[in-house]
Amino acid sequence: MRGWPRGLSSTALGFVVLAAAVGCTGGGAGGDADAAPGDGMSPKARTYLTSALDTMEKHSLVTKDVDWPKLRQDAFTEARKAQTPSETYRAIRQAVRDLNDRHSTFYDPEQADESLNAPAEDLILPEGRRLAGGIAHLTLPAEPSDRVAAPYVRSARATVAALDGQGVCGWIIDVRSNNGGDMWGPLAAVGSVLGDGTVGNAVYADGKKSPWTLTKGTPRQYLDTWGPAKPLTRPAPPVAVLTSRRTASAGEAVTIAFRGRPDTRTFGEATTGVPTANVSYEQSDGALVILTVARETDRTGRTYDGPIEADVEIPEARGYNEPLTEAAAWLRKQKACRSS
Secondary structure, three states: OOOOOOOOEOOOOOOOOOEEOOOOOOOOOOHHHHOHHHOOOOHHHHHHHHHHHHHHHHHOOOHHHOOHHHHHHHHHHHOOOOOOHHHHHHHHHHHHHHHOOOOOEEEOHHHHHHHHOOOHHHOOOOEEEEEOOOEEEEEOOOOOOOOOHHHHHHHHHHHHHHHHHOOOOEEEEEOOOOOOOOOHHHHHHOHHHHOOEEEEEEEEOOOOEEEEEEEOOEEHHHHHHHOOOOOOOOOOOOEEEEEOOOOOOHHHHHHHHHOOOOOEEEEEOOOOOOOEEEEEEEOOOOOEEEEEEEEEEEOOOOEEOOOOOOOEEOOHHHOOOHHHHHHHHHHHOOHHHHOO
């Protein structure tokens, strides 16, 4: 697989391309062995729950660590009186929690519709400003879906170009408020700063890797959609990345993409701790089983599994501006800025 497919999100909250549900009718991984605990279920409810559980067992990153006979029995016991698919939702939610991967979730049809069709007018666009000493400060908020990524990317790239035109020598990339969504828009937004090449990987349970590759400042699979980013006047600048306890999922993926990059440091607090990739699997009624399918590694091959510690730990109790101040001070000491 050349790069993550479109929609392979680093979060359970953003839009993802919907994969087909397994669609089993009781003869999947659990099969008729699941019948006894849910004798009071209707055939339709049994089929629906079995399909959801089969999807989880087939695709979950942690499937080898799960006691599937017990999880299935618990789910069918919980849904033992279910007559409709909706009456199995509680059992499915509990089964997803029992995976214990910290990132998978379940959306009923209403929640799925709200997630997939978030209004574009609610999109918060990136913002940037020039600080003293020729330092650029770019804030990358969460971008919920690649359906609304185009204005996000355009706005960020225009801001980056404007700051570059002002002769900045170093960059602060602020993902403290990025709590998830789509990772590709933010990566495209800072592609010219981040630099081309493989900046990270998704690693699946079977060990296969899917690289995050930037070409002309754009994730390779989106190059035809968003086009190339304008190159910086001063390529390969020093970068400081700001993180917080709210930095999660897609925000953590952006953080990882900068890990191992030359002349780069992170400032602030450790991140939330869900640096994993999710895929949504659509069920027959439009509900989504959203599963963690891959871990994430940086360009050096380091795998992340939990909160990402900042290189320079600065507790938020010291004030919101403290990480920004320390990051700017560090950047001004770098060669690119000393010679400005």
